[in-house]
Amino acid sequence: xxxxxxxxxxxxxxxxxxxxxxxxxxxxxxxxxxxxxxxxxxxxxxxxxxxxxxxxxxxxxxxxxxxxxxxxxxxxxxxxxxxxxxxxxxxxxxxxxxxxxxxxxxxxxxxxxxxxxxxxxxxxxxxxxxxxxxxxxxxxxxxxxxxxxxxxxxxxxxxxxxxxxxxxxxxxxxxxxxxxxxxxxxxxxxxxxxxxxxxxxxxxxxxxxxxxxxxxxxxxxxxxxxxxxxxxxxxxxxxxxxxxxxxxxxxxxxxxxxxxxxxxxxxxxxxxxxxxxxxxxxxxxxxxxxxxxxxx
Amino acid sequence: xxxxxxxxxxxxxxxxxxxxxxxxxxxxxxxxxxxxxxxxxxxxxxxxxxxxxxxxxxxxxxxxxxxxxxxxxxxxxxxxxxxxxxxxxxxxxxxxxxxxxxxxxxxxxxxxxxxxxxxxxxxxxxxxxxxxxxxxxxxxxxxxxxxxxxxxxxxxxxxxxxxxxxxxxxxxxxxxxxxxxxxxxxxxxxxxxxxxxxxxxxxxxxxxxxxxxxxxxxxxxxxxxxxxxxxxxxxxxxxxxxxxxxxxxxxxxxxxxxxxxxxxxxxxxxxxxxxxxxxxxxxxxxxxxxxxxxxxxxxxxxxxxxxxxxxxxxxxxxxxxxxxxxxxxxxxxxxxxxxxxxxxxxxxxxxxxxxxxxxxxxxxxxxxxxxxxxxxxxxxxxxxxxxxxxxxxxxxxxxxxxxxxxxxxxxxxxxxxxxxxxxxxxxxxxxxxxxxxxxxxxxxxxxxxxxxxxxxxxxxxxxxxxxxxxxxxxxxxxxxxxxx
Numbered sequence: 001x002x003x004x005x006x007x008x009x010x011x012x013x014x015x016x017x018x019x020x021x022x023x024x025x026x027x028x029x030x031x032x033x034x035x036x037x038x039x040x041x042x043x044x045x046x047x048x049x050x051x052x053x054x055x056x057x058x059x060x061x062x063x064x065x066x067x068x069x070x071x072x073x074x075x076x077x078x079x080x081x082x083x084x085x086x087x088x089x090x091x092x093x094x095x096x097x098x099x100x101x102x103x104x105x106x107x108x109x110x111x112x113x114x115x116x117x118x119x120x121x122x123x124x125x126x127x128x129x130x131x132x133x134x135x136x137x138x139x140x141x142x143x144x145x146x147x148x149x150x151x152x153x154x155x156x157x158x159x160x161x162x163x164x165x166x167x168x169x170x171x172x173x174x175x176x177x178x179x180x181x182x183x184x185x186x187x188x189x190x191x192x193x194x195x196x197x198x199x200x201x202x203x204x205x206x207x208x209x210x211x212x213x214x215x216x217x218x219x220x221x222x223x224x225x226x227x228x229x230x231x232x233x234x235x236x237x238x239x240x241x242x243x244x245x246x247x248x249x250x251x252x253x254x255x256x257x258x259x260x261x262x263x264x265x266x267x268x269x270x271x272x273x274x275x276x277x278x279x280x281x282x283x284x285x286x287x288x289x290x291x292x293x294x295x296x
Numbered sequence: 297x298x299x300x301x302x303x304x305x306x307x308x309x310x311x312x313x314x315x316x317x318x319x320x321x322x323x324x325x326x327x328x329x330x331x332x333x334x335x336x337x338x339x340x341x342x343x344x345x346x347x348x349x350x351x352x353x354x355x356x357x358x359x360x361x362x363x364x365x366x367x368x369x370x371x372x373x374x375x376x377x378x379x380x381x382x383x384x385x386x387x388x389x390x391x392x393x394x395x396x397x398x399x400x401x402x403x404x405x406x407x408x409x410x411x412x413x414x415x416x417x418x419x420x421x422x423x424x425x426x427x428x429x430x431x432x433x434x435x436x437x438x439x440x441x442x443x444x445x446x447x448x449x450x451x452x453x454x455x456x457x458x459x460x461x462x463x464x465x466x467x468x469x470x471x472x473x474x475x476x477x478x479x480x481x482x483x484x485x486x487x488x489x490x491x492x493x494x495x496x497x498x499x500x501x502x503x504x505x506x507x508x509x510x511x512x513x514x515x516x517x518x519x520x521x522x523x524x525x526x527x528x529x530x531x532x533x534x535x536x537x538x539x540x541x542x543x544x545x546x547x548x549x550x551x552x553x554x555x556x557x558x559x560x561x562x563x564x565x566x567x568x569x570x571x572x573x574x575x576x577x578x579x580x581x582x583x584x585x586x587x588x589x590x591x592x593x594x595x596x597x598x599x600x601x602x603x604x605x606x607x608x609x610x611x612x613x614x615x616x617x618x619x620x621x622x623x624x625x626x627x628x629x630x631x632x633x634x635x636x637x638x639x640x641x642x643x644x645x646x647x648x649x650x651x652x653x654x655x656x657x658x659x660x661x662x663x664x665x666x667x668x669x670x671x672x673x674x675x676x677x678x679x680x681x682x683x684x685x686x687x688x689x690x691x692x693x694x695x696x697x698x699x700x701x702x703x704x705x706x707x708x709x710x711x712x713x714x715x716x717x718x719x720x721x722x723x724x725x726x727x728x729x730x731x732x733x734x735x736x737x738x739x740x741x742x743x744x745x746x747x748x749x750x751x752x753x754x755x756x757x758x759x760x761x762x763x764x765x766x767x768x769x770x771x772x773x774x775x776x777x778x779x780x
Contacts, residue, residue, distance in 0.1 A: 156643035184646050188472025192335035193620035194532035195627075196384035197539050200472075202627060206639055207646050214643075275644060 001029035004099035006090045006120075007067060009035035009060035009080075016105035017070045019135035019286050023103065024074050026147040026174045031076035032097055033067045035060040036089030039082045087123035094130055101288065103133045112138040114243075115283050125280075125289055133256075133288045134280070141253065148254035149177045149232060153279050155260075156182070156214050161221075163260035163290060168222045170258075171229035179232035180219065181257075182211045183245040183279055186238055204238045211236055242282040257287040305396030306756050308383075308631065323539050325546045325553075327475055332371075332533040332554025334478040335616070338485045338609040339414070340526020340672070341562055342585060343421040345569055347669050349578035352519030354570045355509035357563050359519030364559035366520075366719035367527035368551065370683035372706060373690045373716050374534040375547045379703025380693060384538055386624045387531075387682045392631065394689045398743070401750060403685050404628060405742035409678025409735070410528060411621035412655065415460065415614060416662035417525070417671030420445075422610040423455035428583035429603040432596040445667045456663035463615040464656035470645045473616055481612045488605030489561050491598070492585050496568035499592030504570050521726035525672045526562065528679045530554060531686075543703040618659065622652050632757070633750040673731040680720045681735070687716040 005020040007013065017033075024031050037056050040049050057080065064078045083089025094102060104124060110116020115136045117125065124132050152167040154160050164180060171178040184207055189200040215234040222228055237248035259276050280287055323331070348356045374387075383389045388407055392400035423443055431437045444450025473481075509515060533551050537543045540550075565585075569578075573588045581587055585606070586599035626648050629638035642649040662671065690706070690713045706712045724732070751757075 184643075185470075186646060188470070188474055190473040190616050190619050191331050191475050191478050191536060192473060192529065192532045193616045193623070194335060194529065194535050195386040195620045195623045196389070196535045198384035199623040199627075201384075202630065203623075203641065203646055203648065206626075206630065207641050207643070210641060210643065 001027050002097060002099040003027075003029045003031050004090070004093055004097060004102040005031055005033045005067075006086075006093075006102060006104045007033060007035050007063055008105065009037050009056060009063055011108070012063050012066045013105050014070060015135040015137065015139040016103055017067055018141040019105075019133060019139055020103045021071055021074055021143075022141040022145050022147060022286075023101065023133060024071075024076075025144070026176065027100075029100070031071060031074055032079065032093070032099065033064060033071070033076055034079045034081055034090070034093050035063055036086045036093075037080060037082045039084055085123075086120045087127065090120075090124060091127060091129075094128065099130060101131045101133055102128060103135070105135050106137040108137070110137050112136075113284055115280055115287055117277070117281060129291065131288050131290045133286060135286050136284065139286060145254060147174060147176045147256050148252070149179055149256075150229075151179045151181045151251075151255055151257045151285075153257060153259045153276070154180045154182050154211075154215060154218065154234075155275065156211060159260055161218050163258065164218050164222060165225070166290065167258045168225060168229055172225075172227045176229065177232050178222070178229045180215050180234040181237065181249055182215070182234070183237045183242065183248075185242055185245055185278075186240060208236050208238070242278040246279065246282045246284060251285050253285075255285040257283050257285050259287055259289050261289065261291050303751060303757075304398035306754070307394065307396050308389075308392040308400075308756060322541055323475070323536055324541050325550055327479075328533055328536060328540055328546055328550035329553045329557070330479050330482050331475070331536050332530055332550055333557050334482045334485070335529030335532035336527060336554065336558045337489070337561060338481070338613045339418060339528055339617075340523060341489065341565055342606045342610060343424060343582075343668065344523045344526050344672070345566065346578050346581040346584045347672075348519045348522045349566075349570065349575050351511065351522060352515045353507060353510040353575050354505045355516045356519045356523070356570070357566050358509075358516045359523050360526075360559060360562045360566060362517065362520040363524045363527050363723070364555055364562070366716070366723055367524070367530050367683075368555040369712050369716040369719060370687060371530045371534060371551045371555070372548060373687045373713050374531045374683070375537060375551060375704050376690050376702060376706045377686055377693065378534040378537045379543055379547065380700055384535070385627055386535065386620070387686055388624055389627060391685060391689060394693055395685070397633075397750070397754060397756070398746065399685065401633060401743060401746040402739060403682050404624070404633065405739045406678040406682040406685070407624050408621070408742070409674050409738070410682055411617050411624060412659055413662060413671055413678065414525075414528060414675040415617045415621060415655075415659045416456070416666065417668055417675055418610055418614050418617060419456035419459045419659070419663040420453055420666075420668040420671060422459045422607065422614060423453050424582040425586065425603045425606040425610065426455050426459075428586045429600065429607055432586075432600040432603065445665050447667045452664035454664070457660045459611060459614055460618065460656050460660045460663055463611070463618045464652050466615060467619055467622065467652050468642070468645065468647045468649055470647050471615070472619065473612065477612070481609055484605055485609045486561065488602055488609065489565055491605070492589065492602055493564055493568045495589050495598045496572040496592065499572035499588075500568070501571060501574075504572075504574050507575070510575075517722070518726045521676065521723050522672070523562075524676045524680065524723055527558070528675060530558070531683070537703060544705075547704045618652075618655065621655050621659075622648055625651055625655065630755065632753040632755040633746065635749075670731070673727055674735065677724060677727055677731055677735045680724050681739075684717055684720040687713040687720070 003023055020031055040053050060080050081089050104121045106116040107118025113136055115134050121134055150167050150171045152164045168178050186200045186204045235249040237245040239245035239248050259280055352359050377390050381390050381393050383393045388400055388404045391403040427437050427443055441451045442454040445453055537547045540546050569588055572592050586603045590596055590599035625638045628634045638651040640650050691710050
């Protein structure tokens with residue numbers, strides 16, 4: 001198994017490396033750590049941007065050296081790549097090395113402890129042919145931490161069912177447990193309608209009952225699989241915001257969330273739907289976004 | 297026979313608590329008052345004058361005072377009931393917990409009028425003002441064939457259908473109305489009315505009051521029946537009581553304050569409207585408040601401002617009432633009183649999708665083909681009978697369970713519920729006979745539906761127990777949380 005790790009060439013970040021290491025330890029995989037640099041601007045015949053490119057190259061060296069020290073003990077190779085844009089460089093590397101998963105960090109402008117989508121990981125979320133793992137800002141995993149539990153975000157659709165099945169296979173492969181989690185933000189309700197301010201609580205209860213039924217079906221399907229992973233109780237999170245809904249369930253440092261692509265997106269590419277994006281942005285644990293067709 | 301009696305009067309056990317998701321709202325006196333004002337204003341004042349003034353003459357002012365007084369005492373009764381019964385929901389839920397299943401279904405029949413038919417009525421009112429606004433802004437109106445009910449010479453009322461569809465789409469997306477949105481709407485509504493009064497005063501003509509009560513006291517009371525529609529919503533304060541700070545003190549004060557604000561606004565608007573336009577010109581006027589200002593000023597801009605404000609605020613009212621209807625049917629569906637299709641949710645948005653679409657479709661048809669007067673009267677009678685049941689429930693509950701914890705206790709018992717009952721009956725008798733007949737037919741039809749469907753599908757019929765003598769006490773309030 002191969003894991004491509006895309007690091008920011010001008011900023012040392014431990015979060016993405018810790019996540020990559022955690023995945024590599026869990027799946028016994030080999031790491032390819034890549035720093036994607038911009039290409040020079042061809043029309044500038046006199047190479048007036050040479051110094052800048054040289055500086056970036058040196059910076060990338062520093063970042064990759066740092067990565068090597070963090071990933072010491074794991075099988076890893078390090079590459080620099082020039083491309084017109086960071087995400088295009090990453091997609092090129094995916095095509096070249098055909099990794100099983102690509103690991104990226106959060107945008108640097110987000111809340112600590114949550115996943116932040118920026119331009120690079122955002123573009124990958126709409127173009128990657130392989131699953132994308134994203135570390136929350138400031139994510140840390142100890143030197144021996146493995147994935148103990150995969151939490152599959154389950155929304156009740158057929159695509160979500162397929163995701164659960166493929167997450168179950170992966171969980172079985174890496175020896176982790178599997179948990180199903182459904183999240184919802186209750187509708188706002190209305191203060192002046194005269195039907196009580198708790199009308200939406202009834203809606204939430206009905207939704208939970210509905211999810212329970214559908215989760216039971218999926219879980220029985222999973223447990224009939226050959227070599228089914230150990231299953232945890234399915235959970236639901238309801239809140240007045242996605243962050244509250246996510247915090248409504250318990251998370252451990254050994255959890256990883258698995259989210260499926262929208263059924264509206266192009267086939268076999270990662271494409272995150274609107275609710276999935278909100279779940280992703282509010283995730284307190286690393287998340288793996290899987291294209292339709294599933295994890296390999 | 298006893299079994300049937302038990303079946304018809306079985307009460308839904310009250311198990312409050314449940315789980316809270318998100319923040320528990322804690323509503324203060326000001327916000328409670330705003331809920332009352334926001335829920336009430338905007339439903340009627342924009343269009344009731346055109347039917348009430350021809351009936352009562354300038355004395356329509358007293359019609360508003362009478363209507364307000366009746367609405368006020370019933371709202372106070374509702375506050376006691378809401379504070380005594382640990383359930384959350386509409387009048388239907390309170391009736392189910394206190395009076396039993398069959399009476400609750402009678403109330404539900406009323407609520408379908410108070411909400412469903414009222415949505416149609418409000419939407420028709422919206423169409424009048426949207427037409428006025430279009431005319432003022434672009435010099436173009438939706439042709440009368442497409443903006444009037446058949447009885448008024450049209451084919452269907454298209455704008456009314458459009459606003460219902462728009463509101464349904466918003467509800468399908470999960471849109472609601474927060475306390476902040478409500479506060480903004482209150483400002484818009486009161487702002488428009490203040491603007492109307494300020495401009496209308498410039499056209500003051502005291503001669504219009506010369507024949508103050510052409511139809512005498514009888515006319516005033518008949519007018520109260522017509523304008524009662526504009527007090528629907530005052531009861532919303534009571535249903536918010538469960539999350540009010542210090543409900544014992546704040547709930548009655550909020551109801552009375554909201555009532556005073558609303559009655560004052562209505563009376564001042566009515567006085568200035570009659571002062572600005574001779575009483576005989578009101579008859580059959582559409583988008584009345586706009587038209588009055590335009591004829592005083594001789595320019596369209598004041599009418600445009602009023603029409604724009606009306607379009608915004610009536611839209612929000614349509615959204616809220618439609619929302620209320622879907623949630624009442626949702627609760628009934630969970631209780632087994634209406635088919636399960638009404639409690640199916642869209643797993644993505646959590647909106648009761650089919651429920652919303654069915655309600656919107658039915659309400660659209662009503663709005664398209666039924667004239668506004670009839671819609672408003674049906675709403676009034678439904679609301680009045682629901683209020684009446686609430687007042688009766690207060691008296692029954694005081695006798696049956698005198699010691700339960702009440703959030704708010706009416707003083708001078710049983711004076712206020714009795715006043716409320718008499719007031720409701722009095723106004724009901726003023727409505728047109730056709731309204732009362734249609735109401736009776738509708739309620740009987742709904743109870744027949746209950747006999748054949750709800751009675752056997754009731755969720756209470758499934759588990760054993762829950763006979764009519766299951767008492768509820770305030771201790772149930774602390775029942776353990778339901779399973780997740």
